[in-house]
Amino acid sequence: MRYYRIDQLRFTLAIMIVALHGGFLKDTSPDLAYFINNGLFRIAVPIFFIISGFFYFSMNHQKKIKWSKKLATIYMTWSVIYSYFWFDFSHPISVRNFLYVINGYHHLWFVPALLYSAFFVVFINKFRVNKFVTIFLLFSMGFILQHAVFNDYIDIDNVNG
Structure with a gap:
């Protein structure tokens, strides 16, 4: 069974992680980059863990x-x-x-x-x-x-x- 909304979320989270590791906006706006990279984008990995747990619980x-x-x-x-x-x-x-x-x-x-x-x-x-x-x-x-x-x-x- 596919969960298309979860797939869309995972795609968005993957982009956030790539941007986080790439230093998104670091050169153009250091303050905004700090807020986004150390605030907003840091939720990506815990959400990946939650998604993994969701699928893990559904397994036999x-x-x-x-x-x-x-x-x-x-x-x-x-x-x-x-x-x-x-x-x-x-x-x-x-x-x-x-x-x-x-x-x-x-x-x-x-x-x-x-x-x-x-x-x-x-x-x-x-x-x-x-x-x-x-x-x-x-x-x-x-x-x-x-x-x-x-x-x-x-x-x-x-x-x-």
């Missing part, structure tokens, strides 16, 4: 497993391709390499995040965890990690060892 168990394997294969393939840029060959077993494997290299973060989200959905449904407690815990984890990264408590590019 076999399709979920197939989807997860396909997504993991895509992630592993691109990780291998990009490994030239991020893998520290002088320290093959390092925290930095491990963090890139589990979190993704720069823009590849979206794919493992989808896989982690799918895992949490299955976990929540299987063990009947209170959804409000889960929402609070996941929000707290995300907030703490975001705060740690943005305040340089965790600097993934300069992790040694």
Whole structure:
């Protein structure tokens, strides 16, 4: 079944993400570019997550497993391709390499995040965890990690060892 409105939304969101990464209006109007790129266009990725969750919930168990394997294969393939840029060959077993494997290299973060989200959905449904407690815990984890990264408590590019 096709959802044409969702397809139209996804197309619009894809344009927003390309414009965001391209620095839309950065040279002509820096203030407006800041507002649009760091305000309006930042809603695109969370909405992509919501759309993915919508389709994930509509799948049966076999399709979920197939989807997860396909997504993991895509992630592993691109990780291998990009490994030239991020893998520290002088320290093959390092925290930095491990963090890139589990979190993704720069823009590849979206794919493992989808896989982690799918895992949490299955976990929540299987063990009947209170959804409000889960929402609070996941929000707290995300907030703490975001705060740690943005305040340089965790600097993934300069992790040694």
